[in-house]
Amino acid sequence: MFSDTIAAISTAVGEGGIAIIRVSGPDAVQEVERIFNSKNKLTQVASHTVHYGHIVDPETRENLEEVLVTVMRAPRSFTTEDVVEISAHGGVISVKRVMDLLLQLNIRLAEPGEFTKRAFLNGRIDLSQAEGVIDLIRSKSDRAFSVALKQVEGSLSRKINELRHILVETLAHIEVNIDYPEHDVESLTSAFIREKSKLVMDEIDKLLKTAQEGKILREGITTAIVGRPNVGKSSLLNTLAQDNRAIVTDIPGTTRDVIEEFVTINNIPLKLLDTAGIRETMDVVEQIGVERSKHAVSEADLILLVLNASEPLHQDELELMEQIRGRQCIVIMNKMDLPSQLDLDILHRYYPDELIVPMSVKAEEGIDRLEEAISNLFFSGQIEGGDLTYVSNVRHIALLKKSKQSLQDAYDAAEQFIPIDMIQIDVRLAWEQLSEILGEAVGDSLIDQIFSQFCLGK
Ligand code: GDP
Ligand code: ZN
Structure with a gap:
């Protein structure tokens, strides 16, 4: 969990009907409360409620802007933190006034993609879902949008998790055999490994086949x-x-x-x-x-x-x-x-x-x-x-291909009756490569690189 509170303009900058400023973090509610004048105290209102009032300068008590403020308390928010959204009049000046005030409080400006990054690091979404958010923003056709939305909702994650589950079962099966070698189930295990690797490889192939269409939809x-x-x-x-x-x-x-x-x-x-x-x-x-x-x-x-x-x-x-x-x-x-x-x-x-x-x-x-x-x-x-899951992200495609290769290695090894503990290494590797799609065990630099593609306020 993060200890600081961040804010950014979440709507496109420029003239518009309204603009939304999003604040997220442990101090979001109490800090906004300091510059919000309304019938209700924000710190006391129920979660997921909207409140009419004015943004006031805390020193002069001058009304600066007429706003609607929405409170979403942790963990039921996009970032899983306390989130406050301020809907102000659209326009550069109005938004700037509110932002300037917020940044004088115990709130700092969010980096691009930082809200989504928090949602990921706080475990609310996995990495493939976060990447779907980028696609969603960038989609240029209805269909690309629908596909990205599915990814955000976790369709790819579910599929990958199914496959990981099969591999975990396979690993468990191997484990048992290593522990009880006297059972003479070596050949049975080998058949089991081949069957399961084949199954997962076929499923990976199906996903990879969607890559061409996914790429078209995206690019x-x-x-x-x-x-x-x-x-x-x-x-x-x-x-x-x-x-x-x-x-x-x-x-x-x-x-x-x-x-x-x-x-x-x-x-x-x-x-x-x-x-x-x-x-x-x-x-x-x-x-x-x-x-x-x-x-x-x-x-x-x-x-x-x-x-x-x-x-x-x-x-x-x-x-x-x-x-x-x-x-x-x-x-x-x-x-x-x-x-x-x-x-x-x-x-x-x-x-x-x-x-x-x-x-x-x-x-x-x-x-x-x-x-x-x-x-x-x-x-x-x-x-x-419509219920196909598309893979279009190059990172996902590369990992799927690697995972498939690891399974092919396991399959070939099982066929040649190579010692089971050697095969176990390949199956484990295949599992790890799938897990990386969801953002497990990936390095900080990759995470930074992915989230830096976002626009400010997302
Ligand atoms: P480009 O050199 O291949 O780009 O061809 P243009 O689009 O500049 O068109 C060349 C000429 O053909 C123009 O005078 C167009 O008005 C004309 N043209 C284009 N399409 C048609 C068509 O379907 N029928 C007729 N009759 N003329 C066309
Ligand atoms: Zn021409």
Whole structure:
């Protein structure tokens, strides 16, 4: 438990209807009480109640701000500590006045993520749940949000705990055998170890399979729009961005070279790469030139190849199709409002019908089909089920892979009748690696690194 009390503005800074300042720690209630003028004394009110009043300067007794104050007593709060939330009028001045007063009391400014860090260190949530909170804040689509919310609620933790439970049972079984070697159950134990390791490895595999989808939900599908000049790439990009623009993000450190445009289609976030200098025209390819477009293509998870249907296929286009063979690609036959000149037979040599989308960006026709093709390509319907747990965090993925490898080692060793106590080491290792996902036995520096990704006030 922490002995100091922290405070931060928990809503986005700037003008808004209201702003919330959160205070957490052993002195939260009594300290806020010193600057709060209301009918009720905060130190006497029931937990989880809201109180109207004024923030007053403790020296001059001047009313500084009209507020609502919510009291949540330990341990029934986000941090498990006493928490006071002050809802003030939105706006920079109002919030600053209240914060300045609070920081003159026995309260210090919270570090970014410190509330969530306390929730973790006080045992209210595990590390994977805390990491889910970051994802929640950063999610750019409804679906990414739902997945992150599940993680915060502990869906991944539950799954990992099930697997750890199986491994603990296995370890117990091994322990018994080591203690009673005269029982001649060596081969039985070996079979047991193989069965259980296989079971857990299969479950880890299922989780790892969700990683690709999880990554997409989190980071978006990196999408390159390619094609010859004048086929309608810019027009397509503009249309997609207008209908679906979600958020424009500048990634620190790379702002000069690459700006990422996020667009959400059927709840699937697409990350359209946009290079410096071509932002005004929003054109991914024509100004990059052939060489650089090859690079954009090599990085992309999805390629949208735009063709002009009113012209025959060009040699460049055939070469491009050859070059991107085997990649995830959707062919857009644009300008279908004009008489078609495209040779479909050639196209079909490269792409099945469902990946060829006739379109007229100008007449706004075919956009639905494009959106459908993208959904089908990436989620083939299975994601809709909803109760899948997704793994998308690189730290979790790395630990799952390590744990699986340890189990594979245990499995192989058991098969070769290597002494049981040797196998025990691998099973224990697998268990520890799973536990690390939940934040058990992880070092301070890792914890600091994870929580430093949070914004202030969370
Ligand atoms: P880019 O060079 O590939 O980026 O192509 P643009 O988006 O700049 O479009 C080139 C020209 O084609 C513009 O004059 C557009 O108005 C026109 N264009 C784009 N889409 C269509 C379409 O579906 N039908 C027709 N007829 N013209 C289009
Ligand atoms: Zn263009």
